[in-house]
Amino acid sequence: MAEEVLLIGTWGSPFSGRIEVALKLKGVQYKYVEEDMANKSPVLLQYNPVHKKIPVLVHNGKPIAESQVILEYIDETWQDYPILPKDPHERAIARFWAKLIDEKCYPASFRACWGADQKEHEKAVEEVNEQLQFLEDELNEKRFFGGEEIGFVDIVGNVIAFWLGGLEEASGAVVMAREKFPKLCNWANEFVRQSVIKESLPARDKLIAYFRNRFGAGTSK
């Protein structure tokens, strides 16, 4: 049976971007459908009635939602190019950092850029900086979090490697200062240089215009 792999996403979303990267790394052929989040399609509502959000991966008619859940599914379904390490402890560590990035670091980055006031902005910058310091230490001398190759934490870390820079430029805030986080900054450069990443990223100017249009001028301006 020919496999049917459908990805419902949006151009500017790091979360659907992750799924594209994973499918490309695995060499899985897929069809991409751009969702209009201002006018959600019946297909999205059918496949993700709980959250009504992208990304949704539909594999042979079966839907899966939530980007990290989809990444785990992809890794379990297609064996080429493992995304998570083999060792259970290393897998746990990768899941731990990925969870930190999505649950703490990325949401705090938004507050750092578009906090309600200067106080919230400063508090959030401090928060993100503490988290980034842990990530800087975890990365250490490695090329990627996954080692020599892009792995689970790198794919999830696209929000730091690429999107955070967009948030900073759109809002005028500085969250990940190069002098404080030289390793993370080098990793981010190395990450976005990879052809499989580059071809899955939105145009930076378009993303920044989108953020400005949606969130307005930043707190620190």
Place this chain on the structure above:
Amino acid sequence: MAEEVLLIGTWGSPFSGRIEVALKLKGVQYKYVEEDMANKSPVLLQYNPVHKKIPVLVHNGKPIAESQVILEYIDETWQDYPILPKDPHERAIARFWAKLIDEKCYPASFRACWGADQKEHEKAVEEVNEQLQFLEDELNEKRFFGGEEIGFVDIVGNVIAFWLGGLEEASGAVVMAREKFPKLCNWANEFVRQSVIKESLPARDKLIAYFRNRFGAGTSK
């Protein structure tokens, strides 16, 4: 080499309770250390410097934090009594519901019980009810979310099966009405009746006293 399995937890936490259940289901011998969260131990700070939270599982000297990450680790490390299904799509579905429970349902339950005002209370009850309806439909006629046996979603669902009742009683709020969610209520009864669960639960009175002491009278009182 003899295995060293250490669990750092607190008596009233559903999150360390989950780890106890999983280890017991797997038949893994472990040592439990009660943490004083008002006066955190150097051991906790050493093993979970990022969040400084329980539970932490330390297996042969290697620490893992975050209850769902620990559950995945336990399932990958000890093969007896699989917690997650085998099929990748069923695994994804289990992870999806577990994520909903922890990220949406349980936090909203607190706002439903101790919202800042009546408006927040009502909004949160509505939110939780919508989520519980999805879980009610997912459970359907099954004994447990895992089928005939307790699985990943059931273990994570301890916050609904047991803790939510404690929150309701301590605050006086009604969040999961029996007439609205008969299947979930039956499941909760069946879940807490299992000996492996029962022996891992805190005393209900003690838990309610703890909640009242910590959060005060509920919004809806």
